[in-house]
Amino acid sequence: MDRVAALAALDRRMLEAFSRRTIDKLRAALPLRLALPHLEPFIALNLAKEIRKDALVIREAGDALAKGVPPGPEAARRILEATKQIDREFLRQVGKFPVRIEIPYERIAPLRLQRIEGGLDAAYRILQAWGTGGRLRGAFPRDQFERRLLELLRLYVAETSALSHSVRLPALVAPVRDLLGQRLRNVMSDVARSLAGDIAAALYRRRA
DSSP, X not given: OOHHHHHHHHHHXXXXXXXXXXXXXXXXXXXXXXXXXXXXXXXXXXXXXHHHHHHHHHHHHHHHHHHTOXXXXXXXXXHHHHHHHHHHHHHHHHTTSSOEEOOOHHHHHHHHHHHHHHHHHHHHHHHHHHHTTOOGGGTOOHHHHHHHHHHHHHHHHHXXXXXXXXXXXXXTTGGGHHHHHHHHHHHHHHHHHHHHHHHHHHHHHTTO
């Protein structure tokens, strides 16, 4: 079994569930429901780019494990630079929709680097446990895994929130942009808490 591919697939399903739950909650809030047709393309493209970025992190962790050396700060910085190409492709795709966006790297880069570093450590430890025939609990006790997952999801929320403040919406909904951004962050934060608990419960119940 390709453990790197398996972990990347697990991460993709987690982020897809995060996006799906977020959109469901947004539909229940009237101000956000009105703006959702403008936000959904952004959310979908943002999800796709984050899946690609996480895959870079997991592959790097797999390469480090193959060499027998835990990934260090230089690996995180290398991935951070590589994510900018994914950002450029994201911006080209967003250009097809009635929104405009600029990526404020001065705000996003520290959050992204912290998330990359945490993701590298987590992926390395999980792949290491799987590689020796162990289970997920061999890398993290359940409560520690849930806290780590929640920390990574909160960094994802913080980065998405910083990005949302740079979105230029159509004139009809532009006056409520700040409200939308705050509501989006609140919704994503709620989803992060519930999702981290649900994933930890499901994985450790299966004795992953």
